[in-house]
Amino acid sequence: MTETLEPTLIETPETSPFHKPVHEQHSRILKGDLKVPFTRVTLTNGETFDRYATEGPGSQPEVGLPLLRQEWIEARQDTEEYDGREVQLLDNGRTALRSGIHRDQWQGRAYKPRRALEGKNVSQMHYARQGMVTPEMEYVAIREGVTAEFVREEVATGRAIIPNNINHPESEPMIIGKNFLVKINANIGNSAVTSSIAEEVDKLTWAITWGTDTLMDLSTGDDIHTTREWIIRNSPVPIGTVPIYQALEKVNGEADKLTWEIFRDTVIEQCEQGVDYMTIHAGVLLRYVPLTANRVTGIVSRGGSIMAGWCLAHHQENFLYTHFDELCEIFAKYDVAFSLGDGLRPGATADANDAAQLGELKTLGELTRRAWEYDVQVMVEGPGHVPLNLVKENVDLQQDWCHEAPFYTLGPLATDIAPGYDHITSAIGAAHIAWHGTAMLCYVTPKEHLGLPNRDDVKTGVITYKLAAHSADVAKGHRNARDWDDALSKARFEFRWKDQFALSLDPHTAEAFHDETLPADNAKTAHFCSMCGPKFCSMRISQDVRDRFGADLTPEDAALGMKQKSEEFIELGASVYVVP
């Protein structure tokens, strides 16, 4: 169906002190005219293995990233720079308002925001529907090993999105859709009780180092505007936000004081900064709110509960729903993608797939169509907490009701009994739902339900979700996905320990665990490990089997030759073990 582009390979040195390769056997390479980054693993047997990379070129946080897409955007001649909205003290919360200063302001590149010229639409979906193959689509095609035309078609139909705000020219195009590699998102962000800008930028870099495909800044405390600026200027991956959080800060946390005008102004502020996709809880309709009254855990989405609170206070329909067309018009001017929020997602397995959740999902399907009328890109968010037997129904209904728009789920957790291990309970559901067609998985860290993730939690969450996403790619039989597994398994079978580490999602941890019991350097070339010791090593014995039967023999040939082989075997010392 698709054709693989032939890439040219360019080796690049590691120049940035902020972006070291995570393992000595890893290097970054660039492929194609568009210089698409890959991670190259150099194996000890002379082979190399190239992996999809989300690391980008690396940045000095104070300077930010180079403007990869600026030329492409300008070349289309459908945008203009303009003065933009003035940043206000309130954009950074009440502390800024009180003190009269913006703390820790971004000091890097100054820029004017850009928007579509009057009457123009700059979304990738719009271009795709016009039959245009953009550099963004070509870039994605190289990353995914498909044709640019295939990418264009998937974006045109809405089955995939390339979140790419024109005000985030630093970003490296990536695609979210069920016919591409399953992607993952990492959430970071401060809250009223914890964290600093520097910590959040560090979490960004750390999450990207370990392979997150997008990142959401869910800050709800002070310095929201400034934190986001630092994050976007340093992010090679798309940045998502939930603008209602900042809007609520602007009205002192009182949901009933929220207005469409305040929300709209916040959205413009974020569009101008370069947010690539925004969670909009436009499906929390007044009539669905009472459906949550008898749930075990009610409404667990922050955005969902804010909008429910607003609907109750005003006895009016959700203003995100009533003003949805205006939002579409704004998003089309910057190419911001909708992430239609599931404000009524279940927060306990008991509440999974209930009337509130499914009612909202139907509405999200309606909104998907409305956004597509504006050629605005859409993905749809999903749960949450779902027992395994109800997981597939979630993605089946979403794909049906939302016309195959990409599904983007938070786990789901397969059980509620393991706080502290919810990266695992949710990876079980996540791998399962991605196998059945979810396009992107939002990570869950070990701190879920208990506290805000720190640096270590971010890493654990990202690695856990990378393995869940990859499990789904393999189960889907996705193009060449299993090659990675096979390369690692082959290294394992051949006792190439260093290659096994290097091919791991987390080489450091793999090597450290190995070294805990057998630290000596020669143990890394040993044909056994501490699990079984030399005599019980099944891989070793198994290699003897192979040596005796040869790699090309059919079982029939083998059976014929077996008598002779068994005699040789005895002659050769009759032991399949290396006795130390």
Added chain:
Amino acid sequence: MTETLEPTLIETPETSPFHKPVHEQHSRILKGDLKVPFTRVTLTNGETFDRYATEGPGSQPEVGLPLLRQEWIEARQDTEEYDGREVQLLDNGRTALRSGIHRDQWQGRAYKPRRALEGKNVSQMHYARQGMVTPEMEYVAIREGVTAEFVREEVATGRAIIPNNINHPESEPMIIGKNFLVKINANIGNSAVTSSIAEEVDKLTWAITWGTDTLMDLSTGDDIHTTREWIIRNSPVPIGTVPIYQALEKVNGEADKLTWEIFRDTVIEQCEQGVDYMTIHAGVLLRYVPLTANRVTGIVSRGGSIMAGWCLAHHQENFLYTHFDELCEIFAKYDVAFSLGDGLRPGATADANDAAQLGELKTLGELTRRAWEYDVQVMVEGPGHVPLNLVKENVDLQQDWCHEAPFYTLGPLATDIAPGYDHITSAIGAAHIAWHGTAMLCYVTPKEHLGLPNRDDVKTGVITYKLAAHSADVAKGHRNARDWDDALSKARFEFRWKDQFALSLDPHTAEAFHDETLPADNAKTAHFCSMCGPKFCSMRISQDVRDRFGADLTPEDAALGMKQKSEEFIELGASVYVVP
């Protein structure tokens, strides 16, 4: 279909210093005449929640456990004590042989082994088929909340097993079968390069504290006999072994020197000690071995590779297969259950469900029938490494070909790319395969493929597998399984933090994670946490929704009353938040 036994409740004090409850809100209680232990969680709202417990009464390692089942065994009057096989220096490996002494010998209760009287069969399956309900079956029925008759029927058909060697009277009966709670097994054991007896006994206690249902001692180094003695005398859960490991030690690690006689003697040795189930790789037939020649990772089962090596060296059929009937006769005398080993299980996703694996599985089905002719209990082992899309086929074929004998799988890992995180890659496959009917899951620790698990790894492995098993119970709609989730979710929704911790699989970790960001004691009664801070707490807002709509209102009633409620809401202060 089944009726729940009405238990009487007896509170017991925690007397043993070796067996403290893991959390202050936990206590052990005993139910019924047979004094079946449960874990009682005392909640701050005055309610209690009782959980299936595998903790047993606790022991002083030097003394061992009380003989719970001794009376029941003796009352059946179908066994005799006898002198038994003399323990030999070689039973503890070559170090013992060289030095002439057994190190660290067990100093607790001396006992004579017991076996069935001539012509008798003492297996639970035999009793069940005779229509007898044993105390073991009653005990299990109370644990599982079903009738003893249901247990008898499941054991009689072979759909479930109660591994209960008459020489392990310390053990608390437990049942493995798809119509019961999904069980988990923890592997421990030393190897030639690491570990001591004391460490292994500590791992046993630790694994049981966190809830393992059975434990396999996979020791392959020195002191095998003595280590096993300490473990069995202190284990309230069934103990499994792979006797070929010890047999191989006895022939100096040279597989071709193995004989049926040496193996048989080792099996008798272990039967007399009280091993409850043994992995027997009788399905590794000569003709299957060449089928592994073109695999990515060949044979990865230690037992499988040993037997393959033997078959090759002798060009003879596997002696475990040719002597299988003799094994059945021995097992019937002690009530040892078969765990039919999958010596040809895939060691990479590339090798899943291949001809070698499925060929062996067919043979295991044949052996299951043969064992059942002797009324010997059987479970069947399964993989390993399997991509998600091939998982269900494994359990479907096993249930079909092995006549619904319980399936006991190792994971399976859903991908090979994450060494260091294989507890997670395998929990994904494990939850999935258990949902579809696997009865017991063998844990995988973070050290899998890299080294031997230490104490922390054992805990992580057990917790990970408990959550995977429970996810499956919930997905299967198993009797009341979700009650646990609901109790925890309810505590979460009602901000009963201490109850949320106490109901967690790992209360310590949950509480520690919470305290990392909000350590103050009053934060544990706070109606928010560090994730969102007070203003953004969706649960808090959601409770307001509930308060306004009431728990009993239908959505229709609610819609009618909504206008009025919205007015009240404004009057009441119009904020859904607690502003600090």
